Amino acid sequence: MRxxxxxxxxxxxxxxxxxxxxxxxxxxxxxxxPYVIPLNYVWWNGVIYFHGAAEGRxxxxxxxxxxxxxxxxEEFGTMADPIPAMTDTAFMSVIIFGKAHPVTELSxxxxxxxxxxxxxxxxxYHTALSGAHVERYRSSLGSKTLxxxxxxxxxxAKENKLDTTKxxxxxxxxxxxxx
Numbered sequence: 572m573r574x575x576x577x578x579x580x581x582x583x584x585x586x587x588x589x590x591x592x593x594x595x596x597x598x599x600x601x602x603x604x605p606y607v608i609p610l611n612y613v614w615w616n617g618v619i620y621f622h623g624a625a626e627g628r629x630x631x632x633x634x635x636x637x638x639x640x641x642x643x644x645e646e647f648g649t650m651a652d653p654i655p656a657m658t659d660t661a662f663m664s665v666i667i668f669g670k671a672h673p674v675t676e677l678s679x680x681x682x683x684x685x686x687x688x689x690x691x692x693x694x695x696y697h698t699a700l701s702g703a704h705v706e707r708y709r710s711s712l713g714s715k716t717l718x719x720x721x722x723x724x725x726x727x728a729k730e731n732k733l734d735t736t737k738x739x740x741x742x743x744x745x746x747x748x749x750x
Contacts, residue, residue: 579663579728588663588728589614589643593691597621597671597721598640599632606632612641613686619667619721620674620683624714633719637670641721650737653745661733668725673717677702680718 579585595612598605608629612621619641623629633639644664652658674680681702688700708716737748 577729577731579730584730585665585726585728586614588645589619589665590690592643592645595619595621595641595643597629598642599629599671600636600638601628601632611687611691612643613683613690615683615686617723619723620687620718621721622684622687622716622718624710624712625717626714630717633671637672639669639671639721641667641669647733649739650734651739651743651745651748652737653748658739659731661731663728663730665726665728667721667723669721669723671719671721674720677706679720681705683718683720 590613593611594609596607597610598607600606606628610621610623612619614620642664644662647661647663650659650661674683681700684705685700688696705716705718710716
């Protein structure tokens with residue numbers, strides 16, 4: 572990390588951010604070429620979990636090279652300044668480096684999928700997800716679904732807090748902010 576002033580080390584804030592954000596980006600290396608895909612995910616017990624079809628490019632890549640990174644980023648507004656170089660964006664981002672692997676323990680896969688349902692459709696289901704459902708589920712294309720875990724080897728977080736006095740809104744001009 573180059574901008575240490577933006578580094579966030581607050582574990583509670585990082586956990587809250589990873590728990591509440593909706594989309595993450597899985598970065599992989601496909602024979603030396605980058606391949607990044609957006610995914611629904613959960614941050615559960617200090618691990619990133621995601622799921623997908625048991626076949627396809629992602630599976631092919633991860634089976635050859637499980638090294639991956641997972642990025643979650645949220646933008647919280649633009650901060651205007653009469654000096655163009657001082658105009659900035661408020662954000663938080665986390666990058667997790669580690670190895671992604673299929674979850675083979677049915678209870679862990681079921682637990683991760685339950686946490687995912689609770690995150691994306693809280694209160695929708697009146698009963699807990701069964702392991703049998705996870706084990707038998709097939710996608711619309713007939714593929715078995717796999718749950719993956721990415722355990723962090725390294726995690727970095729950055730945050731640029733929103734200065735509400737500088738929040739840009741349509742119609743705001745530099746003349747309004749000139750001192």
